[in-house]
Amino acid sequence: MKKYIGLVGMAALLVAMAGNHRINARANENTASARSSTYDSTTSLKPLSENVNKGLSWLVAHQQNSGGWGQGEESQHMGGTLSHLKDTANVADTGMATLALIRSGSTASRGEYRENIRRGVDFIVREVERSDAKSLYITDIRGTRVQSKLGPYVDTFLAALVLAEVRNHMPDESSKRRVIVALDKVMDKIERNQKENGTWSNEGWAPVLAQGLAGKAINRAAQEGAQVTEKVRERVEKNARGQVDPSTARVAAGAGSAGVRLYSSAATVGAMQDSANTNLQKEQELQRELGTLPSASPKRAALENKLKDIDRNKVDLGRARTALVAQLDDPQFVAGFGSNGGEEYLSYLSIGESLLAKGGEEWQKWYKTMAANLSRVQNRDGSWSGHHCITGRNFCTAAALMTLTVDRAPLPVAAKIRRR
Numbered sequence: 001m002k003k004y005i006g007l008v009g010m011a012a013l014l015v016a017m018a019g020n021h022r023i024n025a026r027a028n029e030n031t032a033s034a035r036s037s038t039y040d041s042t043t044s045l046k047p048l049s050e051n052v053n054k055g056l057s058w059l060v061a062h063q064q065n066s067g068g069w070g071q072g073e074e075s076q077h078m079g080g081t082l083s084h085l086k087d088t089a090n091v092a093d094t095g096m097a098t099l100a101l102i103r104s105g106s107t108a109s110r111g112e113y114r115e116n117i118r119r120g121v122d123f124i125v126r127e128v129e130r131s132d133a134k135s136l137y138i139t140d141i142r143g144t145r146v147q148s149k150l151g152p153y154v155d156t157f158l159a160a161l162v163l164a165e166v167r168n169h170m171p172d173e174s175s176k177r178r179v180i181v182a183l184d185k186v187m188d189k190i191e192r193n194q195k196e197n198g199t200w201s202n203e204g205w206a207p208v209l210a211q212g213l214a215g216k217a218i219n220r221a222a223q224e225g226a227q228v229t230e231k232v233r234e235r236v237e238k239n240a241r242g243q244v245d246p247s248t249a250r251v252a253a254g255a256g257s258a259g260v261r262l263y264s265s266a267a268t269v270g271a272m273q274d275s276a277n278t279n280l281q282k283e284q285e286l287q288r289e290l291g292t293l294p295s296a297s298p299k300r301a302a303l304e305n306k307l308k309d310i311d312r313n314k315v316d317l318g319r320a321r322t323a324l325v326a327q328l329d330d331p332q333f334v335a336g337f338g339s340n341g342g343e344e345y346l347s348y349l350s351i352g353e354s355l356l357a358k359g360g361e362e363w364q365k366w367y368k369t370m371a372a373n374l375s376r377v378q379n380r381d382g383s384w385s386g387h388h389c390i391t392g393r394n395f396c397t398a399a400a401l402m403t404l405t406v407d408r409a410p411l412p413v414a415a416k417i418r419r420r
Contacts, residue, residue: 268320
């Protein structure tokens with residue numbers, strides 16, 4: 001496999017990689033606690049780089065008194081059309097920033113950024129608590145840049161993802177209970193409003209990325225022990241597998257992808273990977289249950305069919321991931337829309353999480369090149385900017401940080417999943 005060049009040419013990549021020798025990695029006190037106790041990985045954790053620490057410092061400096069983050073400064077190319085929302089805290093940007101701090105190794109109960117995480121979670125929970133019980137909205141804040149690009153319910157999916165990740169890591173029983181109640185409310189909204197085809201909305205410029213976040217949130221909630229209706233999760237998996245061409249294993253730039261193959265491929269493979277992560281736990285439960293049944297039991301056929309579905313997702317995921325890796329040698333594919341935006345950073349994150357789950361040389365090569373690319377385009381103040389669509393520095397910085405710390409992304413080990 002060749003190198004992944006992305007948005008830079010060979011000369012720029014060599015310069016960036018040479019510059020990496022001048023970046024001194026320093027040990028971080030949170031390295032040992034960077035993963036949830038529910039998760040594990042065969043990939044060893046690297047200390048946070050100076051680039052990452054600088055980005056984290058920038059991010060926490062822009063947290064508002066409310067505990068939330070707004071979209072922040074946007075590119076001049078956006079014409080200042082949403083400048084009135086620059087400092088209005090919203091759930092989507094807050095969710096991304098909070099997740100980035102969690103990836104640094106802190107939790108809501110320990111670590112350097114525990115207070116920032118608690119405040120971010122509190123902002124999200126307050127928005128959820130104020131929302132109605134039945135609609136898919138969890139906030140009254142409308143018209144943000146992220147909503148216009150990824151769809152009106154992206155806040156809901158990111159809220160579910162954050163609440164799932166902090167569910168078992170709050171500092172006390174009172175705060176944990178509050179998070180559990182909020183997560184259950186959001187999950188009920190997600191389940192209540194899911195369509196038969198496993199989707200929610202096709203509004204926005206590239207809602208396929210929001211669909212990917214929805215799948216991630218549902219699976220993460222299941223992995224962390226929240227009550228998740230299995231049918232809802234299965235619909236998401238089936239929808240993702242349906243996007244993969246049976247003959248080529250590639251994902252087309254279909255509806256909801258803005259015609260960008262990077263977005264559709266990353267979101268689809270990411271959703272399949274998230275489902276496979278949950279299936280890893282589910283498979284063990286099914287096998288144990290199957291082993292307790294007599295050969296004549298009428299339940300055996302249903303369990304065996306579920307295990308076959310899990311195997312089919314494994315096969316489809318493997319083929320789709322292989323096809324995706326082959327396209328990473330194509331600079332036009334990796335460039336996405338043609339320049340860095342929040343959509344590109346989010347796509348790189350999904351790709352990284354899938355390659356991490358498989359591990360090996362493909363993951364190592366991808367991460368090395370992506371780290372060089374992102375380090376090269378980082379602003380001097382530690383932030384990252386977008387140059388089209390989602391250009392807000394808070395979102396872009398958070399997504400870039402999560403890509404650089406993707407080796408700390410949660411990967412599940414055996415644990416009981418609660419279903420309803």
